[in-house]
Structures are given as C-alpha cells and as structure tokens.
Amino acid sequence: MAMLAIFIAVSVLYAGDVTGRCRNNVTHCWYKNLFILEPHVRACHDLCNCTDTTLDCSSNQGKLKFVPHVNESYINLNFSNNKISNISDEDFFCNVSRNVRAIDLYNNGLRFISKGVFDGLDNLTELLLGGSNYLEYKDICCHIPNLQHLSLGCLRFGLAPRTTTNLSLFQSAKSLRTLGLWRNKIYKLHSALLPSLRTLNLESNRLFEFPVSCSDRKNESFFPSLEVLWLDGNMISCIDDPVCLPNLTELHLRYNRFVQLDTDAFFTARFGKLQFLKLNQLDHEFCRIRPYFVNNSIVTNISFTNNDVDFSQHYVNETAFGGCTSVQHLSLSGNNFRDVTKGKFHALLQPMEHSLKALYLGRVRLKFITSNMFSRLSQLRVLHLYGNDLSSIPDGAFNSLYHLTTLTLDQNNIATIAKATFSVHLRMRLQYVTLDCNPFQCTCDILWFQQWMKANPRVFHDYHGKGYRCANIGNISIPSFPLNPQACLLGSDAVAFTIAVTCVLLFFLLLFTILFRFRWHMRLWLYQVFHNSKRGRRSWRYKYDVFVSYAEEDARWVLQELLPVTEGRWGLILCLHQRDFRPGKHIVDNIADCVSESERVVLVFSPHFARSEWCQFELKLCQSVVMERDDVMVLVALQETRSRDMSGAMLAVLRTTTYIEWEEGQDATQAFWGRLRLALEDPDVVATQNNVCSLYMCS
Numbered sequence: 001m002a003m004l005a006i007f008i009a010v011s012v013l014y015a016g017d018v019t020g021r022c023r024n025n026v027t028h029c030w031y032k033n034l035f036i037l038e039p040h041v042r043a044c045h046d047l048c049n050c051t052d053t054t055l056d057c058s059s060n061q062g063k064l065k066f067v068p069h070v071n072e073s074y075i076n077l078n079f080s081n082n083k084i085s086n087i088s089d090e091d092f093f094c095n096v097s098r099n100v101r102a103i104d105l106y107n108n109g110l111r112f113i114s115k116g117v118f119d120g121l122d123n124l125t126e127l128l129l130g131g132s133n134y135l136e137y138k139d140i141c142c143h144i145p146n147l148q149h150l151s152l153g154c155l156r157f158g159l160a161p162r163t164t165t166n167l168s169l170f171q172s173a174k175s176l177r178t179l180g181l182w183r184n185k186i187y188k189l190h191s192a193l194l195p196s197l198r199t200l201n202l203e204s205n206r207l208f209e210f211p212v213s214c215s216d217r218k219n220e221s222f223f224p225s226l227e228v229l230w231l232d233g234n235m236i237s238c239i240d241d242p243v244c245l246p247n248l249t250e251l252h253l254r255y256n257r258f259v260q261l262d263t264d265a266f267f268t269a270r271f272g273k274l275q276f277l278k279l280n281q282l283d284h285e286f287c288r289i290r291p292y293f294v295n296n297s298i299v300t301n302i303s304f305t306n307n308d309v310d311f312s313q314h315y316v317n318e319t320a321f322g323g324c325t326s327v328q329h330l331s332l333s334g335n336n337f338r339d340v341t342k343g344k345f346h347a348l349l350q351p352m353e354h355s356l357k358a359l360y361l362g363r364v365r366l367k368f369i370t371s372n373m374f375s376r377l378s379q380l381r382v383l384h385l386y387g388n389d390l391s392s393i394p395d396g397a398f399n400s401l402y403h404l405t406t407l408t409l410d411q412n413n414i415a416t417i418a419k420a421t422f423s424v425h426l427r428m429r430l431q432y433v434t435l436d437c438n439p440f441q442c443t444c445d446i447l448w449f450q451q452w453m454k455a456n457p458r459v460f461h462d463y464h465g466k467g468y469r470c471a472n473i474g475n476i477s478i479p480s481f482p483l484n485p486q487a488c489l490l491g492s493d494a495v496a497f498t499i500a501v502t503c504v505l506l507f508f509l510l511l512f513t514i515l516f517r518f519r520w521h522m523r524l525w526l527y528q529v530f531h532n533s534k535r536g537r538r539s540w541r542y543k544y545d546v547f548v549s550y551a552e553e554d555a556r557w558v559l560q561e562l563l564p565v566t567e568g569r570w571g572l573i574l575c576l577h578q579r580d581f582r583p584g585k586h587i588v589d590n591i592a593d594c595v596s597e598s599e600r601v602v603l604v605f606s607p608h609f610a611r612s613e614w615c616q617f618e619l620k621l622c623q624s625v626v627m628e629r630d631d632v633m634v635l636v637a638l639q640e641t642r643s644r645d646m647s648g649a650m651l652a653v654l655r656t657t658t659y660i661e662w663e664e665g666q667d668a669t670q671a672f673w674g675r676l677r678l679a680l681e682d683p684d685v686v687a688t689q690n691n692v693c694s695l696y697m698c699s
C-alpha cells in the first residue's frame with residue numbers, strides 16, 4: 001500500500017515534471033506551440049519579442065492577458081508595463097519553463113499575487129515587482145527559496161506620506177543578495193540580519209538617519225556581506241552611530257543634507273573596505289568641512305561634485321582630505337576654487353600626490369592656473385578643466401605630467417594657445433583633448449594648432465562639430481580656416497629673422513665702438529693685468545730716478561711733454577744730458593756716470609735716435625749696464641721708425657721688448673703716461689726684459 005502510494009506520488013511528480021507545472025490541465029500547455037517565427041522581426045509571438053534567452057512581452061498596454069507557452073530556452077521573461085493586475089491563478093506561470101531565471105513584472109498595477117504562484121520555479125533568482133504595483137512587502141513575501149535579486153522600488157502605498165520598513169520581512173529569502181527598496185517613502189528602517197545581502201538600494205526615501213548596521217551585540221553586523229549601499233536622495237545629515245559594514249566598498253550619499261562633515265566621518269576604522277565615496281549634490285550649505293573628514297587610506301574614488309563649496313573659505317580646512325593616501329579619482333567639479341590660494345590647493349591635494357590618476361575640476365570658476373599647479377601630481381592621467389574662466393594656459397603647465405592622456409579645456413575663455421604650452425612629448429602622450437567652445441582668434445598663431453588637429457582628428461573631441469570656431473571670423477571652424485603655412489612661416493619667420501640679424505649687427509657695432517673708444521684704456525688694463533704691478537718702491541742708492549737717452553731733435557718732446565709729467569707731477573728726478581751733464585767732463589764719462597747714477601733708463605726711440613751716434617752709443621752702454629746691474633730699460637717710441645733706419649741693437653731691443661708708443665690724442669696720452677709710470681715702477685718687467693736683452697748680447 002505504502003509502495004503504491006509512493007509510486008503514485010512519484011508518477012504524479014514525474015507527470016508534473018514532464019507536462020510543465022500546470023496542475024489543473026496538464027495538456028493545454030503542451031499541445032500547441034504558438035511560435036510564429038519571423039526572423040527579420042525576431043518576433044516569436046505577435047505580442048512578444050524573442051532573443052536567445054529572453055522573452056520580451058513588455059509594453060503591451062494591457063493586451064497581454066496570459067503567459068504564452070514558451071520552450072525551455074527562454075529563462076528571462078519581461079512582462080513589464082502591462083496590465084496584469086491580479087495574479088490569483090496559481091497556474092499563471094504554468095506555460096513557463098522550470099528553468100526560468102528572471103521575471104519582470106514591473107509597473108503592471110498589480111494588487112494581488114497568489115502565494116503558490118512561484119512554486120516549483122527553483123531557478124528563479126530575480127524578481128522585479130516595482131513600479132505602480134500596489135503591493136505590501138508582506139504580500140510578496142519570499143517563498144521563492146533561491147531568490148537573489150528582489151526589486152521593489154517605487155511601489156504604491158497609497159497616500160501614506162511615510163512608511164516604516166522592517167527588514168526582517170526579507171529574512172526568509174536566505175540567498176538574497178540584492179534588495180531594491182528605492183522611492184518607497186521609507187522614513188524608518190528596522191534592520192535585521194541579512195547575511196548574504198550584497199547590495200541595498202534605499203535611494204530617494206525619507207531616511208533621516210544612516211541605517212543601523214550594528215546589532216545590539218555591539219560589533220556584530222546586520223549586513224556582514226554588504227558591499228554597495230545606495231542612500232542618495234534622503235535626508236541624512238550625519239553619521240553618528242557606530243558603523244558595522246565590514247565589507248562595504250561603495251557608499252552613495254548624494255543629495256543628502258550634510259551641513260558639516262566631521263573629522264573621521266568615513267575613516268578607515270569605520271569603513272575598512274570603502275573604495276567609492278559619493279558625496280555629490282549635497283544641497284545644503286556647508287558650515288564646516290573639518291580636517292581629515294574622510295581620513296581613509298583605502299578609498300580610491302571620491303566624488304564631491306556640484307556642492308558649490310567655496311574651497312577658499314575658512315570653513316573648509318586645508319587638510320580636509322588628510323589621510324586619503326590611495327585616492328586615484330577625485331572629482332571636485334561644480335565647486336568654487338576661484339580664490340583658492342596656491343598653498344591651500346597644494347595642501348588639499350597633498351595626501352594623494354602619489355596616487356591621484358584623475359582629477360576633475362570642471363566648472364570650478366578657475367580664472368588662471370599656474371605653471372606648477374599640477375606638477376606634483378606625478379601619476380595624473382586625466383585632468384578635467386572644462387567650463388572655467390581660463391583665458392590662457394602657462395607654457396609647460398602640463399609638461400611634467402608624464403602619464404597625462406586626457407585633458408579637457410573646453411568652455412573656457414582661451415583665445416590663443418601657444419605652441420610652447422604643449423611640448424612635443426605631451427602632444428604625443430595625449431589621446432583625448434577637448435578645447436572646443438573657446439573664443440579662438442584665428443591668426444597665424446593658430447596654425448600649429450590647426451596642424452595638430454588635422455594630424456590627430458581622433459584626439460580632438462567634437463572635431464567635426466561646431467565646437468572649434470574662430471571668434472574673430474564669423475562661422476568658420478578652425479580645421480577649415482584657410483591658413484597658408486608658407487605665408488605664415490614667411491610672415492612670422494621673416495620678421496624674426498630680420499629682428500635677429502639687426503640685433504646681431506647692432507651688437508657688433510656697439511662692441512666695436514666701445515672697443516675703439518676705450519682702446520687705450522684697454523691696452524693699459526691688459527698691460528696691468530699681465531704685468532701685475534707693484535708700485536711705490538723707491539731706491540735711495542741712485543742720484544737720479546731716470547736717465548733719458550734721446551736725440552737732440554726730440555728734445556722738444558722731452559722738455560715739453562716728458563719733463564712736466566715725470567718731474568712735475570710724479571716727482572721723479574731725471575737725468576738729461578742737456579741739463580745734468582757736468583761741463584768740463586768728457587761726454588763719454590758724463591754718459592757713463594749718468595747711467596750708473598740712474599735707477600732706470602728711458603730710451604726715446606725715433607728716426608733721429610737711429611741716426612744719432614751718441615744715442616747709439618748710449619744704447620750700447622745702457623745694454624751693458626743693464627746686463628751688469630739687473631736694471632730697467634724702458635723704451636718709448638716717438639714716431640714710427642722704419643726698421644731699415646735702425647741699428648741692429650735697436651732692432652734687437654725693439655723685437656724683444658714691449659715698447660710704449662707715444663700718440664697724440666687725450667686717451668692715447670693718458671694711456672701712455674699710465675704705462676710709462678708702471679714701467680718705471682715695476683722691477684719684474686725689468687727682469688724679463690733684461691734676460692732677453694742679455695741673451696741677444698751674448699749671441
């Protein structure tokens with residue numbers, strides 16, 4: 001008997017299995033196949049479209065009254081946007097394969113679901129019941145054993161302004177991973193342990209508090225597996241209570257009501273695995289952003305856009321992002337950076353200098369950027385500066401960003417961009433650039449840019465669109481602006497060339513003029529440099545300071561020029577044969593005495609000197625005295641003396657000794673006196689000259 005019962009039960013089960021899941025009449029589901037295959041339309045039924053696994057019967061405005069029979073390939077069913085308002089028939093899904101994975105009943109005006117309707121659909125993991133369905137959570141209740149994704153967003157609860165939701169209702173769905181409860185007017189949420197929940201969507205409700213995540217037993221979490229939490233569009237103003245979300249990686253908090261972001265609000269000890277933090281469009285005015293408000297070394301993405309926060313203000317602490325050492329994407333678009341100082345800007349980004357790869361600064365009212373504003377962000381790949389007030393870009397502002405591939409500068413106020421702004425290497429690195437919607441002035445200056453654009457049309461966003469316009473010439477786009485490279489090249493290069501040549505010529509002219517004007521000063525200077533002079537030595541051993549040997553014809557020069565300076569001004573005592581030779585003594589003795597009683601000898605060379613026998617004698621005598629006495633012999637050349645006029649001794653002395661040349665003219669004479677004075681005072685000069693002189697004498 002028992003055996004028979006079991007046999008019958010098995011047979012029934014088997015029959016049910018074979019004939020689909022319809023209880024009342026097992027055959028009507030099977031005998032007809034409704035498929036009308038029209039490959040071009042890809043329609044499997046006049047009300048449904050078929051793809052590989054999906055039967056899409058959505059948007060039929062109430063024409064779909066039943067679930068057509070489909071074969072086992074179709075495991076995703078879409079009945080959304082119909083008018084299936086009452087699923088009271090437990091056979092409602094009997095035409096459907098047991099393999100069905102997902103059923104979408106969104107927006108049907110559904111009011112009733114019979115409890116057993118999903119029975120036997122063991123593979124059903126996804127159920128969408130949101131939209132204008134008038135269901136209560138408890139009606140839905142989860143008799144679907146393997147349900148993983150339940151979407152209940154936007155349910156109609158009548159006119160009730162707020163609802164309380166007890167998450168324990170979903171505890172029976174043991175495998176629930178995703179729960180969508182958005183736009184349900186939830187204002188109070190009672191948490192319950194949902195051990196497998198990965199994603200919880202509570203967007204657009206009326207929550208005032210961050211969901212309680214720690215159970216009474218302190219640090220035990222209600223949502224130990226939760227990875228993504230959507231809380232956008234609520235009224236949360238702070239996160240006070242302890243947080244137990246050990247696996248949370250994404251936290252969405254856009255459109256909430258934070259007025260203050262406290263130190264450590266999102267810090268590592270609280271959100272140990274958080275990577276994405278969205279804090280955009282916090283529509284309330286901030287009164288304080290405290291230091292280290294994120295302070296999370298795990299977070300990689302921070303989105304803080306459209307908050308209209310004035311970062312220059314005192315209420316934003318310069319270490320607000322302190323501790324965020326792993327941030328790779330930072331989006332600060334839609335705030336105010338107009339008056340932010342360079343120091344504060346660097347301080348704000350300092351924690352993420354070595355990790356930041358993408359920085360969004362679109363529409364932050366920047367008026368200018370400095371050339372090293374971004375240079376510390378060594379890993380930066382993406383930089384957005386669109387929609388600001390930039391009128392120029394400093395040269396090389398982006399050159400040190402060795403990984404930069406994307407740069408947006410559209411919707412600024414840039415009239416010209418210099419070639420120097422973008423180095424050749426930078427241009428090669430960039431893969432995506434926007435510069436459209438700027439008031440470009442189309443002149444030859446823009447030629448290089450036009451060439452860059454034409455060579456890399458893919459790099460430039462909206463290349464063919466209307467973005468790149470010449471502001472000075474109506475309705476012409478930059479790529480089509482007629483610019484003749486030769487003409488431009490000639491224009492700019494010819495001017496540059498002319499200027500360069502003129503400059504060089506002027507320079508040399510000036511140099512020559514200066515050299516000519518100060519030629520004597522320079523000769524004196526050179527002389528001084530090479531004969532490191534030592535002044536002020538005076539010997540007491542000699543009667544005269546200088547013996548002057550000169551021809552009778554040059555006496556005038558000696559008396560009128562040499563004497564007044566050397567004796568008059570310098571206070572030297574000269575020995576002149578006219579004046580100082582003792583009468584009655586033989587002239588040779590006179591000369592010899594005079595030479596030996598003088599410390600120095602000045603020989604006044606001139607054609608007359610060459611012709612004068614006495615002078616030649618004096619020269620020879622001097623040479624011999626010089627040899628003995630290690631003394632000085634100073635040559636002064638009065639006029640150009642041709643070598644054929646000279647004696648051998650004169651030539652030898654002239655060739656080996658620098659002589660001081662007398663020339664008329666104020667500068668020349670000034671230099672002459674300077675050199676002469678040096679020569680008369682400098683014993684080193686003497687030594688070298690002596691050696692040369694004596695060498696000649698010996699040979």
Ligand SMILES: *[C@@H]1O[C@H](CO)[C@@H](O)[C@H](O)[C@H]1NC(C)=O
Binds near residue numbers: 024
């Ligand atoms: C099942 O359908 C068949 C016809 O296809 C009919 O003869 C039979 O009575 C139906 N059974 C029930 C229980 O409705």
Ligand SMILES: *[C@@H]1O[C@H](CO)[C@@H](O)[C@H](O)[C@H]1NC(C)=O
Binds near residue numbers: 047056057059060
């Ligand atoms: C089926 O697909 C066609 C073409 O894509 C489309 O025009 C039609 O609206 C779809 N029908 C349904 C019921 O989705």
Ligand SMILES: *[C@@H]1O[C@H](CO)[C@@H](O)[C@H](O)[C@H]1NC(C)=O
Binds near residue numbers: 034066069
């Ligand atoms: C099953 O499909 C057949 C034909 O496709 C249809 O007539 C019948 O009403 C369907 N059953 C249900 C319960 O929708």
Ligand SMILES: *[C@@H]1O[C@H](CO)[C@@H](O)[C@H](O)[C@H]1NC(C)=O
Binds near residue numbers: 035037071072
């Ligand atoms: C289901 O029907 C489609 C269309 O007729 C066919 O391509 C597919 O092979 C069928 N799958 C099974 C499992 O019968």
Ligand SMILES: *[C@@H]1O[C@H](CO)[C@@H](O)[C@H](O)[C@H]1NC(C)=O
Binds near residue numbers: 056058059078081104
């Ligand atoms: C069902 O179809 C609607 C409208 O065609 C579409 O918006 C929805 O995403 C589909 N559902 C699923 C689960 O694909």
Ligand SMILES: *[C@@H]1O[C@H](CO)[C@@H](O)[C@H](O)[C@H]1NC(C)=O
Binds near residue numbers: 086087088111112
């Ligand atoms: C749904 O249909 C069943 C039977 O067809 C009926 O008893 C029930 O009242 C209906 N419910 C609603 C909400 O229309």
Ligand SMILES: *[C@@H]1O[C@H](CO)[C@@H](O)[C@H](O)[C@H]1NC(C)=O
Binds near residue numbers: 099123
């Ligand atoms: C459920 O799906 C798996 C594959 O995902 C398949 O192996 C299994 O047979 C399905 N179960 C039923 C009852 O169809």
Ligand SMILES: *[C@@H]1O[C@H](CO)[C@@H](O)[C@H](O)[C@H]1NC(C)=O
Binds near residue numbers: 167169190
């Ligand atoms: C939530 O539901 C559970 C089980 O139904 C119950 O024990 C608990 O008290 C409820 N919590 C609240 C705050 O209503």
Ligand SMILES: *[C@@H]1O[C@H](CO)[C@@H](O)[C@H](O)[C@H]1NC(C)=O
Binds near residue numbers: 218219220
């Ligand atoms: C809870 O925290 C205490 C210390 O505060 C720690 O000793 C204990 O291991 C924690 N328990 C769990 C389950 O994390």
Ligand SMILES: *[C@@H]1O[C@H](CO)[C@@H](O)[C@H](O)[C@H]1NC(C)=O
Binds near residue numbers: 224225247
């Ligand atoms: C947390 O996530 C990791 C992987 O991201 C996973 O291995 C681990 O099981 C998760 N922990 C819990 C409690 O779900």
Ligand SMILES: *[C@@H]1O[C@H](CO)[C@@H](O)[C@H](O)[C@H]1NC(C)=O
Binds near residue numbers: 264267268269295
């Ligand atoms: C930042 O967080 C660490 C722990 O992650 C903590 O030790 C440190 O005090 C915090 N810093 C500030 C300034 O709050």
Ligand SMILES: *[C@@H]1O[C@H](CO)[C@@H](O)[C@H](O)[C@H]1NC(C)=O
Binds near residue numbers: 291314316317318319
């Ligand atoms: C920012 O915070 C630091 C550390 O708490 C503090 O020393 C500094 O004064 C703050 N700056 C401003 C402008 O409040």
